[in-house]
Amino acid sequence: MKxxxxxxxxWMLGSxxxxxxxxxxxxxxxxxxxxxxxxxxxxxxxxxxxPGALRLIVYLxxxxxxxxxxxxxxxxxxxSRPYILAHPELLNLPVCGPGGPASINKKPDMExxxxxxxxxxxxxxxxxxxxxxxxKTLGIPVxxxxxxxxxxxxxxxxxxxxxAGKVLGRSARAETxxxxxxxxxxxxxxxTAHLTERPGVYxxxxxxxGAFGIxxxxxxxxxxxxxxxxxxxxxxxSKIGSHVFIDKEILLRLDPEYIFLDGGGSALIREDARxxxxxxxxxxxxxxxxxxxxxPFNSYATNVDTALADAYAIGKILYPKAFxxxxxxxxxxxxxxxxxxxxxxxxxxxxxxxxGRKWEEAVER
Numbered sequence: 001m002k003x004x005x006x007x008x009x010x011w012m013l014g015s016x017x018x019x020x021x022x023x024x025x026x027x028x029x030x031x032x033x034x035x036x037x038x039x040x041x042x043x044x045x046x047x048x049x050x051p052g053a054l055r056l057i058v059y060l061x062x063x064x065x066x067x068x069x070x071x072x073x074x075x076x077x078x079x080s081r082p083y084i085l086a087h088p089e090l091l092n093l094p095v096c097g098p099g100g101p102a103s104i105n106k107k108p109d110m111e112x113x114x115x116x117x118x119x120x121x122x123x124x125x126x127x128x129x130x131x132x133x134x135x136k137t138l139g140i141p142v143x144x145x146x147x148x149x150x151x152x153x154x155x156x157x158x159x160x161x162x163x164a165g166k167v168l169g170r171s172a173r174a175e176t177x178x179x180x181x182x183x184x185x186x187x188x189x190x191x192t193a194h195l196t197e198r199p200g201v202y203x204x205x206x207x208x209x210g211a212f213g214i215x216x217x218x219x220x221x222x223x224x225x226x227x228x229x230x231x232x233x234x235x236x237x238s239k240i241g242s243h244v245f246i247d248k249e250i251l252l253r254l255d256p257e258y259i260f261l262d263g264g265g266s267a268l269i270r271e272d273a274r275x276x277x278x279x280x281x282x283x284x285x286x287x288x289x290x291x292x293x294x295x296p297f298n299s300y301a302t303n304v305d306t307a308l309a310d311a312y313a314i315g316k317i318l319y320p321k322a323f324x325x326x327x328x329x330x331x332x333x334x335x336x337x338x339x340x341x342x343x344x345x346x347x348x349x350x351x352x353x354x355x356g357r358k359w360e361e362a363v364e365r
Contacts (some may be wrong), residue, residue, distance in 0.1 A: 019327055030146045032145055032156070032160055032163060033146070035339050042169040045118045048122050049122070050124035050126065050143075063089075068093050069093050070100070081300065082303055085340075086342040087342075097112055099300075105125055106130075107130065107134070108121075108134060145164060147160065150301065152302065156163045162175070177339065180338050193208060194321065201231055201256040203221050203231075206264075214248075215246050215247070217246055218231075219236060221233075223294070227315040229314060255284050256284075257290060258291075259290065260294050261359070262267070263293055263296050264296035289360065292356050293353055294346055296343075305339045316328050
């Protein structure tokens with residue numbers, strides 16, 4: 001009798017628990033600044049605020065969850081951001097805030113965010129105190145992601161992808177993306193680390209909150225780093241991190257054997273070359289036909305996909321034997337397909353010309 005009564009009590013307790021169980025299991029995620037955030041269900045509607053946030057969500061194959069985008073994403077042009085080229089439907093979403101440099105670590109438009117009815121918000125470059133205040137006001141989880149320093153590649157992105165992947169139930173996809181990026185970086189290292197002949201190189205036309213000419217460069221230019229190229233700008237002094245505005249006299253003194261040009265500065269560089277033919281004609285790389293165009297990869301933080309494509313093109317130019325099995329254009333589409341889901345190189349090519357083409361060659365449009 002006691003055993004029967006115990007069984008009945010257990011059954012009644014079990015029935016009560018089922019009837020009063022929460023809809024979802026409680027989960028706790030530690031975001032990229034150490035904030036512990038509890039939530040129940042995997043978000044079905046999300047917003048991405050700040051440079052690079054939307055790109056990382058696209059890398060996780062979660063574009064379909066996004067329910068609004070920043071105005072910056074709509075108005076800054078799309079061709080330099082492969083994640084938008086691959087998912088133009090994102091541009092049709094309502095605006096969830098202004099975005100852009102002026103919005104970094106600033107209080108978001110709460111009313112606008114709530115009007116999109118998101119289940120969660122992902123944000124970059126926001127401090128913990130502001131994120132806590134924003135989360136309290138919104139009443140929904142706010143996860144801080146870490147993209148690393150501007151215009152660079154930091155492996156902290158791997159942890160960021162894993163963290164966002166856990167929140168969105170896309171951990172397997174996060175590991176696929178991390179393995180792919182790290183695999184390509186390892187491949188570039190394997191092909192070039194042992195090489196002893198390293199010509200001096202320089203990259204000009206780097207964008208810095210706008211387009212600039214040949215004098216705009218980077219001390220730590222990640223495609224150069226990945227192929228162990230000897231970047232002559234590394235010795236230059238800079239007051240703004242890695243970015244340097246170099247005097248033309250200094251560039252003449254450096255006289256790099258190879259010069260690479262960022263496609264984002266194409267119009268300014270070509271106009272400058274028309275105005276100052278003597279300067280360009282004095283540079284050995286221009287005289288010897290060793291000037292090549294690359295795709296711009298800094299657009300609302302680093303497009304890791306384009307940076308990798310540029311690195312393979314640079315490797316092919318500097319070390320043809322080490323990259324004899326690589327077709328840079330085909331490799332670019334392989335990278336884009338893997339990270340953003342579609343082969344968008346053709347659209348990049350229409351805007352910037354063939355990846356790795358020489359200075360003298362006409363831009364294909």
